[in-house]
Amino acid sequence: MTRWHVEAVLIDMDGTLLDTEKVYLEASIAALNALGYRDGVVELCHAMIGIPGPDNEHTLRNHFGDNFPLVEVNRLFAEKTIEILQAGMPLKRGVIALLDAIEAAGLPKAIVTSSSRSTAAEHLRLARIDHRFDAILTRDDVTRAKPHPDLYLLAANRLQARAQACIAIEDSNPGVAAAHAAGAITLMVPDIVPPTAETRERCSAVLPDLNAVVDLLRRHQAFSMVRPIP
Incomplete structure (x- = not known):
């Protein structure tokens, strides 16, 4: 299986990490x-x-x-x-395993969300994972949000990574369109709405959950090519 050179991981929030x-x-x-x-x-x-x-x-x-x-x-x-x-902020299956694997590999990671900054901060806090990201990019940071690529390009730049060397993990068709347009290696874990045929063509893989994402990244040796700290 082809080795993926990965410099950073960019992750959508709603529907991907949080079951919102x-x-x-x-x-x-x-x-x-x-x-x-x-x-x-x-x-x-x-x-x-x-x-x-x-x-x-x-x-x-x-x-x-x-x-x-x-x-x-x-x-x-x-x-x-x-x-x-009020019952709590639900996490999607495999969230902690994914974050642990990314951190063990020494790769920087960022949230890339269409939510506002205040909503993202509150929801990540409720989920108790707000401290686990190197950057949080929201719709408030760009003029054009998803499905435009601006958020992903900004996130890659914020982490000092090349967009084409970033893994992007999304759950929605507009999110996949944004990540793909930015040039990222795009993975989809569908939530409520299934991928369209066009979305599937834009993805390097469509997977059932985040545990499967971890397995795929390991098979592509994405976690064995740790980027040196600048």
Whole structure:
């Protein structure tokens, strides 16, 4: 198996490390249903997975019209999200094993998320893994968020790595598009929405969970080529 030269690992947050996409999906549907929106809501909410909040707000206004009660929907969404997360911030399967393996290899790692900086900080804190990253890049750090490559390019630069020598781990179609456009070695662990045919072509592998990601990286000897500390 071909050896991958890896200088850094860039990881999406929601749906990849944190099992929050299901939370967001449930909260979004509940908020819209509470205000009488039902037809096509599930499909619409699925289509917004992996997309930054402001872009989703634009999508909702376009879909439901200018009189759409965005403020009230956002309030209900926030309330439902808090209610669900009171039980704790769920991690995806294999998160700790992945982070341990990256650290054992001496590779830098960064969060690359479409969430805001405040949301990312709070959710990583709740999950008790906020201290395990060398950098946290959010939609607040760029003008164009995913599916554009800007966040991934900035993350690679922040870690002093070449984008094409970075492993990018994503769960969504827009996230894969962003990582691939940046030139990263892109791996997908699908969450709620399955990969499209185009997404599969952009990925070096589509895997069932993060434990499988660790196994694949070991087979490609990605953890045996530790980048010297500058």
